[in-house]
Amino acid sequence: MVAFSVIISGGSIIPGLISEAQLYNLGFEQVLALFLLRLPRVISLTFPMATLLAALLCFSRLSSESELTAFRAGGLSLYRLIAAPLVFGLLVSLLTVFFNETVVPQAGFIEENTIIQLKDVSKGAPQIQTNVNIPMYENHRLVRIIHAREMEGNIMHQVNVIEYDQNDNVARSTRAEEAEFNVLTGWTFRRGTMHQFAGDNRAALIVDFVTQNININVQPRDISGRSKDPEQMNIGELSAYIRQQSSFGANVAKLRVQWHQKLAIPFACMIFVLLGSQMGIRPQRSGAGVGLGISVLVIFVYYVILSIFMWFGQSGFSPFLAAWLPNVLIGGYGFYGLYKKAGI
Secondary structure (H helix, E strand, O other), X not given: OHHXXXXXXXXXXXXXXXXXXXXXXXOHHHHHHHHHHHHHHHHHHHHHHHHXXXXXXXXXXXXXXXXXXXXXXXXXXXXXXXXXXXXXXXXXXXXXXXXXXXXXXHHHHHHHHHHHHXXXXXXOOOOEEEEEEEEEEEOOEEEEXXXXXXXXXXXXXXXEEEEEOOOOOEEEEEEEEEEEXXXXXXXXXEEEEEEEEOOOOOOEEEEEEEEXXXXXXXXXXXXXXXXXXXXXXXXXXXXXXXHHHHHXXXXXXXXXXXXXXXXXXXXXXXXXXXXXXXXXXXXXXXXXXXXXXHHHHHHHHHHHHHHHHHHHHHOOOOHHHHHHHHHHHHHHHHHHHHHHHHOX
């Protein structure tokens, strides 16, 4: 994983960081922060690569040192030997799903917001929007209206937030001189008043505050019209986004394929264990460099097949099959090779 992370980072992250550091006059701490925020995306790609290389080198050594011959002489078949590596591949697949669902989306989200802030600072003044109105709905029901006289960067000025209960009555009203967004703590309202209404909307509990953290599910990017990329969403968020876009009549075929790929690609780790094991069985032992090269080539072929089926999925092919057939094809080839070598 370290080897692949270094290779991919050197080609995809570092050149872009150098350009951004020069363009936005970034300090070392800011460059390091952006690098660490982009690294999880790279690491998520290395799980299948590293699993393939591990299986290939492991079985290559077993084969070259006649360990496989000894196992067979002892009555252990190749199928029995592959059982433990397949379980390991399954565990790595589950770890990849967890990593992609928790770390990668949050890191990508924070990284994009950070670079947006750095761009605004580099321009000397953040973009200002006036008369900001944000209606928020849940299950086609209006639950909140946010109004601000103006939005400057991550700060809203003269903010009013009206929240509604299940009966569409005003449940709470909050007014503040300003509200500032932080990616870690959310929105902090300053110098304001909150009215908490009773059931008849006549009596109200009035609270004056200097600072108050209020959980409203909206980001500065939502106000400016920016939306999350599918890569920055976990499976639940992408499901909700697909439902929303589908209700608007948008073509969601590509999104459905991407949803299935969020599971199919991590489970390629288990498939690559099968492939790498049969590729590693050869008379001469392969060095780590040869194994690295073979792994890169196989991963390249896999992603080419993945891209082709992604195109099929956008063209009316089943999204489920478009996402999972590359695994089936690679796994089928791996099992066929294992079957042939088990009979040797």
